[in-house]
């Protein structure tokens with residue numbers, strides 16, 4: 351950009367400068383509502399710095415640094431290993447209709463451009479994904495194709511969850527209609543697969559006293575929890591998700607630049623995601639050593655009531 355040309359076209363007088371500077375100083379002190387970006391700041395639609403985007407749009411619910419928030423943990427290597435990158439992008443684009451997770455894509459009425467959503471996806475993957483060791487095939491993110499059995503899920507719940515989530519237990523209940531009405535089946539499924547390592551809930555590898563929960567076990571548990579929700583709300587979540595899936599398949603092949611970092615440098619050569627699309631299966635390049643996924647103490651922040 352030719353700065354000198356712009357300078358030449360506008361030559362303000364000295365007194366004009368003094369006057370405007372004075373007004374600006376006054377205004378900075380008195381007129382602007384707090385938090386309003388000053389003239390020197392980048393316009394919100396041009397921000398592509400991950401930390402800024404995440405801090406401004408996501409941290410309030412998902413926690414500063416992606417954990418310890420009232421909403422689901424995102425800064426978790428196990429979660430990011432199970433979640434296909436395209437699905438992460440789709441969740442950010444469309445949100446979770448009917449819950450407090452809004453759509454972020456401008457084309458869906460949200461505030462962010464495709465470029466900014468790319469920056470979020472890449473930032474989350476590059477900063478928070480780490481190699482994870484899976485002894486066996488890990489569960490698929492969506493569990494598509496597995497039908498849950500609510501009766502069996504109830505038995506599993508008594509076996510694997512009751513100690514922490516039963517009445518009077520130290521963690522809140524997750525079987526109340528008011529709680530399960532607020533969350534989608536996917537959110538319940540995600541919770542069972544990856545737990546809440548930031549708040550002390552173990553993941554699917556440890557929930558059953560060290561025995562891995564199968565895809566079927568997880569589907570059964572979700573079916574049980576889901577059965578506590580009024581059918582109308584479940585139908586609303588399902589039709590919203592179907593609409594998103596349809597809209598997504600219509601978009602396939604569109605938007606270039608989506609895979610900016612797909613073949614990325616991959617820290618240590620092991621980070622490239624091997625579970626795109628299917629979200630399942632052994633042999634993922636991500637199946638490496640797992641560190642930093644230990645459960646820490648509990649917290650009363652948000653979560654189930």
Ligand code: HEC
Nearest residue numbers: 407408411421422441446449450451532533534536537540
């Ligand atoms: C107002 C609160 C709120 C804000 C802000 C918010 N989220 Fe969410 N988010 C939620 C809730 C609630 C859910 C779970 C919804 C459900 O029940 O499926 C969720 C779900 C998600 C999930 C999927 C979790 C799963 O089930 O696997 C991802 C990923 C996510 N959000 C990322 C983001 C990102 C990135 C941002 C910022 C651009 C963001 N969220 C901003 C509330 C929020």
Ligand code: HEC
Nearest residue numbers: 422510511514521541546549550551649650651652653654
């Ligand atoms: C060792 C204790 C423990 C066990 C066992 C346990 N949970 Fe949890 N669970 C927690 C804690 C702690 C939280 C976080 C509570 C909070 O948000 O304050 C939690 C949160 C949850 C949430 C909300 C997740 C979120 O991100 O807000 C769901 C859903 C849930 N648990 C379901 C289950 C199910 C289903 C089982 C059994 C398969 C189970 N839990 C077993 C301790 C446990």
